[in-house]
Amino acid sequence: MKLYRKEGNIVQILSFPNETVEKGDYLLIEDADAGKALIVQVIDVQFASIPGILEELLRSLPDGGESIQGEDFDPLEIAPHITYIQDASLLVCKIRATVENDSLTPSSSWLPSRSQSTIRKLPIPTLLKLAKIDEKLPIVLGGTKDSSLLTIDTSSLDGRLNIITGKKDTGKSHLSKLLILNMIGYKATVVVFDLNGEYLSLGMTADGKRNAYHDKIHVLTPSQNFKVALKQLNLHVLLEILIHALHLPGTSAREFRRIWQSLKERDMLNLHELGEAIRNWHCNQHVRDALFSRYYALVNSGFFTDNIAEATLLEERLSKAKEQGGAIIINLRNTSPIDRQIVVEYLLGKLVELLTSWRLKAIFLFAEEAHLYLRETYWDDIVTRMRHFGIFTTFITNQPDTIRENIYRQADNIFLFNFTNEHDLEVVSRAARVDAETVKSIARDLPPHHCLVLGKVVKDFPMVVKVKALDVKTMGETRLFFKDTN
Amino acid sequence: MQPIPLKPKHEQTIVAAVDTSSIKIGETSTGILIAVRGANVWKQKRNYRYVRLGPFVFHITEENKKEVYNALQRAYSNSPHEQNHQNSPNLQQMPTRMANLLERWLQTMLSKTISNGLILFDGSLTSGTADTPIQLMKEILETARKRSNVVLAFSKMTNLRFNGHLITDILFGHEPPYLLETAGLKTKPPIVLLGDVYVARLTNGNCAFRLDIDKEVSTQQKIGAAEKLLGNDLLSQSYPETLRLAHILCTFTANEVIAMQHFTAHTYGLKIINRPDMHRLLFGPFGKGESS
Numbered sequence: 001m002k003l004y005r006k007e008g009n010i011v012q013i014l015s016f017p018n019e020t021v022e023k024g025d026y027l028l029i030e031d032a033d034a035g036k037a038l039i040v041q042v043i044d045v046q047f048a049s050i051p052g053i054l055e056e057l058l059r060s061l062p063d064g065g066e067s068i069q070g071e072d073f074d075p076l077e078i079a080p081h082i083t084y085i086q087d088a089s090l091l092v093c094k095i096r097a098t099v100e101n102d103s104l105t106p107s108s109s110w111l112p113s114r115s116q117s118t119i120r121k122l123p124i125p126t127l128l129k130l131a132k133i134d135e136k137l138p139i140v141l142g143g144t145k146d147s148s149l150l151t152i153d154t155s156s157l158d159g160r161l162n163i164i165t166g167k168k169d170t171g172k173s174h175l176s177k178l179l180i181l182n183m184i185g186y187k188a189t190v191v192v193f194d195l196n197g198e199y200l201s202l203g204m205t206a207d208g209k210r211n212a213y214h215d216k217i218h219v220l221t222p223s224q225n226f227k228v229a230l231k232q233l234n235l236h237v238l239l240e241i242l243i244h245a246l247h248l249p250g251t252s253a254r255e256f257r258r259i260w261q262s263l264k265e266r267d268m269l270n271l272h273e274l275g276e277a278i279r280n281w282h283c284n285q286h287v288r289d290a291l292f293s294r295y296y297a298l299v300n301s302g303f304f305t306d307n308i309a310e311a312t313l314l315e316e317r318l319s320k321a322k323e324q325g326g327a328i329i330i331n332l333r334n335t336s337p338i339d340r341q342i343v344v345e346y347l348l349g350k351l352v353e354l355l356t357s358w359r360l361k362a363i364f365l366f367a368e369e370a371h372l373y374l375r376e377t378y379w380d381d382i383v384t385r386m387r388h389f390g391i392f393t394t395f396i397t398n399q400p401d402t403i404r405e406n407i408y409r410q411a412d413n414i415f416l417f418n419f420t421n422e423h424d425l426e427v428v429s430r431a432a433r434v435d436a437e438t439v440k441s442i443a444r445d446l447p448p449h450h451c452l453v454l455g456k457v458v459k460d461f462p463m464v465v466k467v468k469a470l471d472v473k474t475m476g477e478t479r480l481f482f483k484d485t486n
Numbered sequence: 487m488q489p490i491p492l493k494p495k496h497e498q499t500i501v502a503a504v505d506t507s508s509i510k511i512g513e514t515s516t517g518i519l520i521a522v523r524g525a526n527v528w529k530q531k532r533n534y535r536y537v538r539l540g541p542f543v544f545h546i547t548e549e550n551k552k553e554v555y556n557a558l559q560r561a562y563s564n565s566p567h568e569q570n571h572q573n574s575p576n577l578q579q580m581p582t583r584m585a586n587l588l589e590r591w592l593q594t595m596l597s598k599t600i601s602n603g604l605i606l607f608d609g610s611l612t613s614g615t616a617d618t619p620i621q622l623m624k625e626i627l628e629t630a631r632k633r634s635n636v637v638l639a640f641s642k643m644t645n646l647r648f649n650g651h652l653i654t655d656i657l658f659g660h661e662p663p664y665l666l667e668t669a670g671l672k673t674k675p676p677i678v679l680l681g682d683v684y685v686a687r688l689t690n691g692n693c694a695f696r697l698d699i700d701k702e703v704s705t706q707q708k709i710g711a712a713e714k715l716l717g718n719d720l721l722s723q724s725y726p727e728t729l730r731l732a733h734i735l736c737t738f739t740a741n742e743v744i745a746m747q748h749f750t751a752h753t754y755g756l757k758i759i760n761r762p763d764m765h766r767l768l769f770g771p772f773g774k775g776e777s778s
Contacts, residue, residue: 050740050741050744051739051740051741051744052739052740052741052742052743053739053741055737055739055740056739056741056742059734059735059737059739068534068535068536068731068735069533069534069535069536070527070535070536070537070538070735071536071537071538072538073537073538073539073540074540074541075542076541076542076543076749078541078543078742078745078746078749081745081746081748081749081752082741082742082745084745084748085741085744085745085748086741086745
């Protein structure tokens with residue numbers, strides 16, 4: 001390999017056919033005289049611009065588009081040299097860091113010698129060592145292209161905002177399951193908003209047996225084993241549900257507040273008394289109608305109960321998870337959109353309440369397709385306010401444009417699977433921790449189950465990893481019509 | 487001068503062509519590196535096929551040029567009368583002269599292997615120059631004739647003029663294809679014309695070429711050969727496709743030059759020297775460059 005040119009933080013390297021380099025690989029350009037080296041990452045592999053190549057190709061196709069038949073007598077065997085030159089490739093690389101005295105700096109302000117520098121592939125384990133990606137609480141994500149393991153440190157996900165994105169069937173949920181299981185292995189508390197019931201069997205092996213995490217996986221299905229009593233509710237949380245999930249107007253909300261306070265003073269906070277209070281409350285008929293319609297929405301959701309015994313599971317499970325680690329899976333699979341919002345509003349409010357009072361230390365929230373249940377104002381809330389309370393969110397989506405741009409800008413880690421759509425890649429490339437060229441060039445060619453890891457977990461050295469297999473029962477598979485006919 | 491109109495004859499006839507190419511691929515501290523390559527192309531039953539020889543790379547120095555040239559001349563012509571030990575070319579002429587040696591050999595091979603066909607040469611049938619010894623050219627033509635072949639040579643450039651105009655520039659208002667016979671051409675010794683010279687305008691358009699056809703065949707055979715060419719080969723801009731392919735196949739492209747430089751450096755450790763262009767050096771943008 002030969003250093004060809006450098007422009008900004010892009011380096012072009014001439015590579016010959018016997019040197020196998022692919023997109024995503026890291027190279028080390030060492031300048032022994034300068035005592036420094038550049039770490040660059042290949043973001044594109046192109047044909048080298050060889051003079052005369054067009055003529056060469058044209059003359060092999062002169063006979064109506066078919067190759068002219070013939071024999072070549074090449075006693076000096078020059079043809080392999082011609083092929084060698086013709087197949088030379090140009091590696092477009094992004095400068096990631098400079099190595100000087102075994103320490104890394106993000107600088108790209110110096111120019112290595114074109115004639116004297118040596119260029120070689122940088123194995124991922126060496127890079128991880130140089131980048132000091134330590135393994136205090138290791139999670140093995142999978143294998144890299146050079147058959148080494150990519151291990152990240154769980155603490156690099158702590159306090160962070162993460163995004164897992166990619167098109168359908170590329171392995172997003174698989175990766176999030178891997179992260180969840182490893183986190184609970186380190187006694188973390190994880191809450192999952194499970195839209196399609198994909199996480200319900202996290203505690204089971206592929207052949208249906210209990211796995212090591214079985215006792216730490218707690219599935220809560222709203223209106224079944226996950227209910228809430230009005231007495232447990234904070235008025236503020238209920239008003240959030242009424243206003244944001246059920247769109248209660250401001251005037252009616254004010255009346256509701258009075259009704260609630262009146263009932264609370266009399267220790268009569270239950271569904272029946274609430275209904276009666278609305279019926280008998282002295283207020284405008286329109287307000288009463290508005291309150292009644294929301295009241296019935298709450299009752300019909302089945303999520304609310306007057307039986308305190310039925311409504312203790314969430315806190316119990318969270319308390320258990322706090323002690324020994326665990327994942328609370330909120331099964332939203334058969335929940336209507338309105339009920340889903342009610343549940344999410346309640347849960348987030350409850351989590352903030354528990355975290356504020358230090359009854360919980362911190363939780364990792366995994367939110368699949370969050371745009372389907374998260375109200376507009378929560379996005380900013382999650383990445384700013386709730387983060388300070390100790391809710392560290394991982395968004396999982398196959399529609400990257402449903403996540404706001406400011407979320408991408410503040411994301412600390414992005415796990416990017418394959419996208420071929422330009423628009424999707426454009427959206428993801430707005431993330432602050434990565435350059436657009438890397439995202440667009442590498443993500444487009446990622447095979448299924450391969451993920452481009454960006455951000456703090458890899459110390460800003462983007463790495464491609466084949467996510468390792470998990471012995472977990474698969475759920476949430478798409479129901480197929482022709483599945484059994486083959 | 488009266489044009490001779492031509493009618494394509496579709497009687498199946500093999501059309502074969504020869505061309506060679508040479509290039510200087512660099513200079514070393516002691517001489518020059520050159521490469522030559524040749525190609526025979528033939529069309530039979532609608533298909534083109536080729537045999538390509540080379541590239542042959544030579545490192546020519548003042549010391550070895552005579553030995554190399556004479557050795558090749560002996561090997562190619564296999565005829566004692568061609569050995570001219572005094573007249574080895576100078577270094578700058580060597581690429582062309584070496585290519586000519588290869589071309590004569592390829593022409594000999596075609597004339598010995600093809601029968602009842604048309605053999606197309608690049609250039610003219612003018613003989614008696616250092617590149618085209620009369621005896622050798624006569625032998626090639628005679629061999630071809632014995633096997634019922636007709637040799638036709640197409641020149642892309644000519645200096646022959648009629649009334650002060652290049653013969654290929656004259657338009658006669660006649661619908662192509664036609665030949666125009668030139669009569670009374672005189673040459674100075676030792677130059678000899680081994681063919682009758684025509685202007686060939688074989689397709690519509692402005693292109694016409696000097697066409698030399700073996701002098702020793704009858705006029706009827708000459709016209710018949712041109713008509714068979716029309717009926718058996720593709721012609722574009724009055725030029726036969728077989729000859730065009732031969733030219734294309736042997737011409738060196740830039741990446742082949744790089745590959746040959748790579749070959750000489752890796753195989754023989756020859757270091758190519760980039761000599762400064764004195765024109766450019768002295769006259770800057772006003773220097774046209776030595777190569778131009």
